[in-house]
Amino acid sequence: MNELAPLARASPVLATAPAAAIQPPPAPGFRLPFRLAWRQLRHEPARLAAALSGVVFATLLIFMQIGFKNALFDSAVLVQNSLQADLFLMHRNTEALWRSASFPRARLAQALALPEVERVTPLYVANVPWRNPETGLNRTLLLFGVDPTARLLGFHGLDDAAWHAITRPDTILFDERGKPEFGPIRSLLAQGSFFGELNRKRVEVVGSFGLGATFSSESNAIASETTFWRIASGRNPAQVDVGAIVLKPGANVATTKRALQALLPDDVMVFTRAELAQFERDYWAKVAPVGFIFGLGVAIGLVVGCVIVYQILFSDISRHLGEYATLKAMGYTNGYLARVVMSAAFILAVLGFIPGFMLSLGLYEIATAQIFIPLHMTIPRASFVFGLILVMCVVSGLIAIRKLRDADPADMFR
Amino acid sequence: MNAVEIRGLSHRYGAGPTALTVLHDLDLTIPAGEIVLLTGPSGSGKTTLLTLIGALRAVQTGSCRVLGIELSKADERTRVALRRRIGFIFQHHNLLSFLTARENVAMALELDPDLDEAERLTRAEAMLQAVGLADKVDAYPAVLSGGQRQRVAIARALVHEPGLILADEPTAALDSKTGHETMALLQHLAKERGRTVFIVTHDPRIHDIADRIVAMEDGQLVQPATH
Numbered sequence: 001m002n003e004l005a006p007l008a009r010a011s012p013v014l015a016t017a018p019a020a021a022i023q024p025p026p027a028p029g030f031r032l033p034f035r036l037a038w039r040q041l042r043h044e045p046a047r048l049a050a051a052l053s054g055v056v057f058a059t060l061l062i063f064m065q066i067g068f069k070n071a072l073f074d075s076a077v078l079v080q081n082s083l084q085a086d087l088f089l090m091h092r093n094t095e096a097l098w099r100s101a102s103f104p105r106a107r108l109a110q111a112l113a114l115p116e117v118e119r120v121t122p123l124y125v126a127n128v129p130w131r132n133p134e135t136g137l138n139r140t141l142l143l144f145g146v147d148p149t150a151r152l153l154g155f156h157g158l159d160d161a162a163w164h165a166i167t168r169p170d171t172i173l174f175d176e177r178g179k180p181e182f183g184p185i186r187s188l189l190a191q192g193s194f195f196g197e198l199n200r201k202r203v204e205v206v207g208s209f210g211l212g213a214t215f216s217s218e219s220n221a222i223a224s225e226t227t228f229w230r231i232a233s234g235r236n237p238a239q240v241d242v243g244a245i246v247l248k249p250g251a252n253v254a255t256t257k258r259a260l261q262a263l264l265p266d267d268v269m270v271f272t273r274a275e276l277a278q279f280e281r282d283y284w285a286k287v288a289p290v291g292f293i294f295g296l297g298v299a300i301g302l303v304v305g306c307v308i309v310y311q312i313l314f315s316d317i318s319r320h321l322g323e324y325a326t327l328k329a330m331g332y333t334n335g336y337l338a339r340v341v342m343s344a345a346f347i348l349a350v351l352g353f354i355p356g357f358m359l360s361l362g363l364y365e366i367a368t369a370q371i372f373i374p375l376h377m378t379i380p381r382a383s384f385v386f387g388l389i390l391v392m393c394v395v396s397g398l399i400a401i402r403k404l405r406d407a408d409p410a411d412m413f414r
Numbered sequence: 415m416n417a418v419e420i421r422g423l424s425h426r427y428g429a430g431p432t433a434l435t436v437l438h439d440l441d442l443t444i445p446a447g448e449i450v451l452l453t454g455p456s457g458s459g460k461t462t463l464l465t466l467i468g469a470l471r472a473v474q475t476g477s478c479r480v481l482g483i484e485l486s487k488a489d490e491r492t493r494v495a496l497r498r499r500i501g502f503i504f505q506h507h508n509l510l511s512f513l514t515a516r517e518n519v520a521m522a523l524e525l526d527p528d529l530d531e532a533e534r535l536t537r538a539e540a541m542l543q544a545v546g547l548a549d550k551v552d553a554y555p556a557v558l559s560g561g562q563r564q565r566v567a568i569a570r571a572l573v574h575e576p577g578l579i580l581a582d583e584p585t586a587a588l589d590s591k592t593g594h595e596t597m598a599l600l601q602h603l604a605k606e607r608g609r610t611v612f613i614v615t616h617d618p619r620i621h622d623i624a625d626r627i628v629a630m631e632d633g634q635l636v637q638p639a640t641h
């Protein structure tokens with residue numbers, strides 16, 4: 001009668017079940033499979049370390065790729081984010097600021113017809129070569145032409161004195177954070193204004209501002225409209241690149257935008273400042289291959305991590321196939337063993353992410369302090385990367401689980 | 415009350431012209447509490463019969479009732495549930511290398527949701543004590559001798575009070591003296607607890623532990639040589 005002992009313990013369930021039925025295996029929780037996975041992993045510290053190094057590598061690579069990508073995209077919209085206006089006009093064919101198609105200045109005059117509009121300011125941009133005063137080598141920078149009294153550009157260091165200085169003809173302000181290939185602008189300016197050659201025209205550098213190299217330009221300069229037209233010869237003063245519109249206090253930006261869209265012909269697009277920045281971001285993310293390259297970097301990190309984690313999980317199952325088959329013979333279900341493998345994947349994700357995160361934090365600080373690329377660790381970013389790492393480990397686990405099918409308990413007997 | 419009731423059981427491997435029938439219309443009854451040994455030449459189908467009784471293979475033809483459960487047409491869930499009420503002893507110990515002796519034995523109890531950890535460990539330890547390994551509860555399989563490992567395996571096969579214990583060549587990896595000692599221990603524990611045991615073996619030295627010996631030839635049970 002002894003063989004009935006296990007049944008007797010299960011009698012409450014059995015009482016309601018049909019006579020020939022047997023108590024179905026209860027769904028296993030995650031606690032015991034998790035513990036089994038952990039015991040298996042910690043039993044071989046060297047293998048665990050190898051697996052973790054794969055996850056750490058993937059974490060590090062993804063954090064750096066995302067960090068650099070966002071730093072570049074932030075730099076790409078530095079100009080847009082510093083514009084001191086509420087609405088902006090650009091030609092319908094414009095894809096990005098540095099390669100903008102210009103539109104008739106008359107559109108700005110038309111915009112003035114709306115009662116909500118306080119004033120309008122045209123902005124001109126051109127890519128022109130600057131001759132390095134020390135080496136004599138030419139390098140292209142992005143030149144902004146704008147009315148100095150409009151105070152449209154909000155770059156770092158642009159004070160009243162600087163704006164006032166370029167009201168004189170043939171003077172420019174130079175970006176002191178641009179690439180060093182443009183010359184030692186800061187030290188030259190320390191001794192007062194100096195003369196240089198922009199687009200083979202003599203100009204006087206009378207001040208500086210701080211913007212820095214972006215996606216689209218390695219350095220930048222600002223001139224008044226008249227100086228701009230002289231330097232960028234061939235540019236038609238009646239054709240504008242960006243139209244900046246300042247609204248009267250209290251005017252509704254969204255409704256005014258709709259009114260402008262209705263008022264103006266289809267050759268111009270109307271943006272709020274946030275939309276203008278997003279438009280530029282989208283350009284770099286989609287049109288330029290930069291976003292793709294960084295996405296590729298993230299993908300490579302994920303694939304490499306996936307392969308390493310999969311290899312470890314798969315070979316763990318293969319090497320323990322007999323043990324898994326034994327467990328199946330003892331009545332462990334496929335689902336239970338799958339939970340063991342998924343628990344191992346989860347443990348690898350968490351234990352690998354933590355050191356990967358710490359190392360990335362260190363590298364972010366080094367990048368910010370040593371190479372002036374501001375990389376910021378934020379909670380959303382850390383959670384996002386952890387999510388990627390988790391998905392990576394789960395996918396590896398799901399692929400490795402198929403190997404469990406090979407564990408046939410009947411094979412344990414010959 | 416019979417632990418195993420087999421009527422007209424046939425089994426074949428493969429399909430079509432290459433199919434190989436290894437069990438032919440077999441009848442076998444094992445009453446509860448009996449220790450039965452199955453012998454026979456290599457390839458006669460002993461292991462096949464054992465895996466069918468152990469619910470490790472689907473029954474094809476005939477009836478096979480184990481612990482009151484009909485295995486013919488039984489689904490995977492039923493078979494898994496039945497396996498939990500059987501204790502398996504393998505030719506090789508098949509212990510989990512990353513678990514201690516006590517943890518290995520406790521694995522047989524982790525499927526029972528009514529037990530808590532303390533109870534599992536107490537029972538595992540008591541069982542290890544019963545197989546004479548009270549001082550090895552925290553040892554990993556790697557540091558145990560072959561005989562000790564097989565005794566841990568016996569403890570694991572017995573600890574959850576199974577209605578039936580199945581063993582296939584349990585002494586094959588042991589020297590004859592250790593093999594006999596181990597089986598004598600199994601016999602003692604099984605008798606003490608009234609367990610049913612079914613052992614497939616080639617080893618004539620362990621015949622003395624059996625209540626009954628069945629022989630098999632070409633997939634059929636034959637009259638055993640008297641012993």
Ligand SMILES: Nc1ncnc2c1ncn2[C@@H]1O[C@H](COP(=O)(O)OP(=O)(O)OP(=O)(O)O)[C@@H](O)[C@H]1O
Nearest residue numbers: 414427428434436455456457458459460461462463
């Ligand atoms: N999974 C399988 N697929 C196909 N044929 C098999 C399979 N398992 C066993 N056989 C065949 O079935 C026959 C019986 O095998 P079985 O393992 O049951 O014999 P056995 O009596 O246990 O032999 P031994 O004493 O050598 O272990 C053999 O001819 C074997 O080759």
Ligand SMILES: [Mg+2]
Nearest residue numbers: 413414460461
């Ligand atoms: Mg065999």
